Amino acid sequence: MSQTYVTGFPRIGEKRELKFALEAYWAGNSDFETVKSVAKTLRERHWNYQKERHIDFISCNDFSLYDTMLDTAVMLGAIPPRFQGIEDKTERYFAMARGDAQRSAMEMTKWFNTNYHYIVPEIHAHMAFKVDISKIVDEYIEAKALGIDPKINLIGPLTFLALCNPVDGSDLFGFFDDVVEAYAKVLHAISSLGENIVIQFDEPLFAKTLEAKFLSLLKIAYERLGTVSRHLKIAVVTYFDRANEAVEILGNCPIWAIGLDFVYGEENLEALLHVNDKMLIAGLIDGRNVWKNNASKTYVLIEKISKTIDADHIILSTSCSLLHVPFSTRFEEKLAPEVKSRLSFALEKLEELEQINTLWEKREKPEISACTQKAPSVKSSGIFYTRSAYATRFALQQKALNLPLFPTTTIGSFPQTKETRAVRNAYKKGEITREQYEASLKESIKECVAIQEELGLDVLVHGEFERNDMVEYFGELLEGFAFSQNGWVQSYGSRCVKPPLLYGNVSRKQPLSVDWTVYAQSLTDKPMKGMLTGPVTILNWSFVRDDIPKSEVAYEVATAIAEEVDELQRHDIKIIQVDEAAFKEGYPLRAEKIKAYEKWAVESFKASVGTAWDQTQIHTHMCYSNFNDIIDTIERMDADVITIETSRSGNKLLKVFQKANYKAQIGPGVYDIHSPRVPSVEEMSEQIKAFLQVLPKEQLWINPDCGLKTRGWSETKAALANMIKAVYLAR
Numbered sequence: 099m100s101q102t103y104v105t106g107f108p109r110i111g112e113k114r115e116l117k118f119a120l121e122a123y124w125a126g127n128s129d130f131e132t133v134k135s136v137a138k139t140l141r142e143r144h145w146n147y148q149k150e151r152h153i154d155f156i157s158c159n160d161f162s163l164y165d166t167m168l169d170t171a172v173m174l175g176a177i178p179p180r181f182q183g184i185e186d187k188t189e190r191y192f193a194m195a196r197g198d199a200q201r202s203a204m205e206m207t208k209w210f211n212t213n214y215h216y217i218v219p220e221i222h223a224h225m226a227f228k229v230d231i232s233k234i235v236d237e238y239i240e241a242k243a244l245g246i247d248p249k250i251n252l253i254g255p256l257t258f259l260a261l262c263n264p265v266d267g268s269d270l271f272g273f274f275d276d277v278v279e280a281y282a283k284v285l286h287a288i289s290s291l292g293e294n295i296v297i298q299f300d301e302p303l304f305a306k307t308l309e310a311k312f313l314s315l316l317k318i319a320y321e322r323l324g325t326v327s328r329h330l331k332i333a334v335v336t337y338f339d340r341a342n343e344a345v346e347i348l349g350n351c352p353i354w355a356i357g358l359d360f361v362y363g364e365e366n367l368e369a370l371l372h373v374n375d376k377m378l379i380a381g382l383i384d385g386r387n388v389w390k391n392n393a394s395k396t397y398v399l400i401e402k403i404s405k406t407i408d409a410d411h412i413i414l415s416t417s418c419s420l421l422h423v424p425f426s427t428r429f430e431e432k433l434a435p436e437v438k439s440r441l442s443f444a445l446e447k448l449e450e451l452e453q454i455n456t457l458w459e460k461r462e463k464p465e466i467s468a469c470t471q472k473a474p475s476v477k478s479s480g481i482f483y484t485r486s487a488y489a490t491r492f493a494l495q496q497k498a499l500n501l502p503l504f505p506t507t508t509i510g511s512f513p514q515t516k517e518t519r520a521v522r523n524a525y526k527k528g529e530i531t532r533e534q535y536e537a538s539l540k541e542s543i544k545e546c547v548a549i550q551e552e553l554g555l556d557v558l559v560h561g562e563f564e565r566n567d568m569v570e571y572f573g574e575l576l577e578g579f580a581f582s583q584n585g586w587v588q589s590y591g592s593r594c595v596k597p598p599l600l601y602g603n604v605s606r607k608q609p610l611s612v613d614w615t616v617y618a619q620s621l622t623d624k625p626m627k628g629m630l631t632g633p634v635t636i637l638n639w640s641f642v643r644d645d646i647p648k649s650e651v652a653y654e655v656a657t658a659i660a661e662e663v664d665e666l667q668r669h670d671i672k673i674i675q676v677d678e679a680a681f682k683e684g685y686p687l688r689a690e691k692i693k694a695y696e697k698w699a700v701e702s703f704k705a706s707v708g709t710a711w712d713q714t715q716i717h718t719h720m721c722y723s724n725f726n727d728i729i730d731t732i733e734r735m736d737a738d739v740i741t742i743e744t745s746r747s748g749n750k751l752l753k754v755f756q757k758a759n760y761k762a763q764i765g766p767g768v769y770d771i772h773s774p775r776v777p778s779v780e781e782m783s784e785q786i787k788a789f790l791q792v793l794p795k796e797q798l799w800i801n802p803d804c805g806l807k808t809r810g811w812s813e814t815k816a817a818l819a820n821m822i823k824a825v826y827l828a829r
């Protein structure tokens with residue numbers, strides 16, 4: 099009998115119950131008892147769903163009221179000093195997650211190459227770890243009471259350590275012994291709960307290209323943790339890519355099982371020899387994309403695995419936690435059948451796991467399913483890109499635009515007020531007519547243009563009031579995208595996103611932004627910048643079809659954008675910005691896979707602007723501050739101007755551009771838009787001076803560091819006015 103295993107389950111609830119319960123509590127509209135009871139109901143429901151599908155290994159402690167990294171920090175007693183004075187555990191927990199009147203929240207960042215954000219634990223020298231497993235015990239007992247014998251999910255010690263932020267600058271590795279000992283205490287305490295308890299250590303860190311030091315520590319850690327108690331069965335589970343180096347070590351550690359992802363790391367097949375006598379938890383059902391599993395392909399994969407691993411040592415599993423996919427397709431009433439029939443969310447994936455297990459048990463190989471998808475029409479070889487060298491373009495653009503020294507601009511969006519959103523929603527719901535909607539949008543654009551003229555900005559924007567989201571907006575207008583009603587995925591805390599479903603061949607059947615941009619240009623003599631989202635960002639923030647290579651999908655999206663670029667310039671729009679906000683987050687975890695990513699990412703960006711004439715100035719924008727490793731790639735994108743987020747990193751970042759002898763223009767953000775604070779003229783003057791120490795003045799643009807849509811109007815006007823004063827002083 100083979101067995102099934104689910105790495106982890108989404109916790110927000112099929113109707114986002116946890117979100118609403120938490121937000122009501124935070125807003126003071128309900129009490130914590132209500133949150134607790136909603137959470138309990140959800141856990142129970144989620145366990146039962148898994149039980150109904152006869153999943154053999156069901157997790158507890160994959161649940162969290164905010165984030166499991168934060169839970170781990172709490173479990174280990176890694177409480178930053180500023181929160182230690184808060185007596186009440188619940189109050190303290192949410193203060194760490196969200197900050198309170200006196201204390202800033204802990205930092206948050208992306209979990210590996212996903213769009214889930216975890217809380218970054220803060221550690222410092224002489225920190226006394228103090229173990230508290232009460233959350234685990236509660237959930238374990240709760241599951242037991244329901245007749246479930248759960249495994250216990252814990253973030254593995256190496257992944258935990260690697261993601262910690264030593265706030266006092268101390269050496270991360272210096273904490274290793276303390277962290278492992280704290281985990282040993284956790285295991286010791288858990289072992290008193292029962293016999294043969296399975297502990298799942300999540301170690302996605304092992305799917306990255308690792309420093310040798312980590313590999314040697316991993317051996318020490320699991321040799322120690324594997325011997326804490328005979329009553330525990332330790333499973334070390336990796337995901338998101340191959341983990342070959344770690345397997346070579348884990349195969350000789352005193353643990354029970356090793357988990358490998360064969361969906362995003364098929365190279366793990368080569369590591370199987372080193373699994374030795376351990377159980378293999380084989381990640382086969384894609385835990386982070388939404389398409390139906392191809393059972394015949396999976397079956398073949400299991401056959402391959404079984405050549406090295408005895409069948410009774412193979413456990414069939416999801417490739418990672420199902421946290422990264424929406425709950426169920428059963429709430430989708432509006433999706434076209436051809437789209438819906440191809441989807442599989444968390445609940446459906448449980449079914450798929452059960453099915454493949456049944457087939458495998460009976461050694462019943464499924465028929466090869468016929469491919470229903472048409473082959474894409476465009477090939478990624480030989481992209482369309484006819485722009486001349488930068489120097490030639492620069493001269494032509496100078497002439498066409500005649501901009502002053504330190505041209506000023508913004509990143510695109512202006513404050514989205516309640517009214518703006520209300521109008522958009524009313525139009526979406528059919529409560530107002532197209533004419534009414536357009537009239538209202540034009541009003542907003544007109545005001546926005548007037549404000550920018552009054553402020554004295556050099557390159558204006560229309561304000562992006564028609565966009566709810568920079569990817570969704572384009573997806574809705576392009577062919578090949580669909581939108582679910584309830585396809586929510588947790589992004590951080592109580593927040594969820596609903597990524598577009600890029601299911602088919604992408605094409606542009608209508609203009610995307612031309613009308614708004616042309617209207618905005620008609621209101622001013624200053625250049626109006628056209629605003630588009632780039633292909634890499636569109637892909638990285640969508641669920642992308644997996645029946646053809648990503649590079650081909652990206653090229654289709656790029657072709658559609660390139661048509662829009664061409665139409666904009668034919669309407670006399672002289673500057674076009676193609677945002678690649680998510681360029682960097684799409685980077686693979688494995689060094690050897692980076693080249694291939696960069697190739698399709700750069701090529702598709704270039705293809706998306708390849709129609710631009712030399713005198714049309716192409717901007718791009720990225721919200722990052724670390725370009726060290728990717729500067730050559732940025733250069734190859736060949737944009738005329740790149741605006742970036744520097745405001746929080748001084749001119750350190752610009753030095754990277756200087757060192758690379760970067761020739762095109764750069765707009766380093768002079769102020770941080772993530773806070774309502776209005777920086778003074780002096781502050782921004784200082785920033786500009788710092789920039790000038792590194793880059794020649796001809797290369798500099800001055801702008802905020804990202805879009806202004808989350809800001810209010812008053813702070814926006816004040817900050818931009820100060821920015822422009824600082825620029826006048828510099829000129």
Ligand code: MET
Nearest residue numbers: 509510511677679805806
């Ligand atoms: C996350 S990057 C945002 C870019 C977009 N043009 C904006 O200003 O909102």
Ligand SMILES: [Zn+2]
Nearest residue numbers: 679721804805
């Ligand atoms: Zn940005």
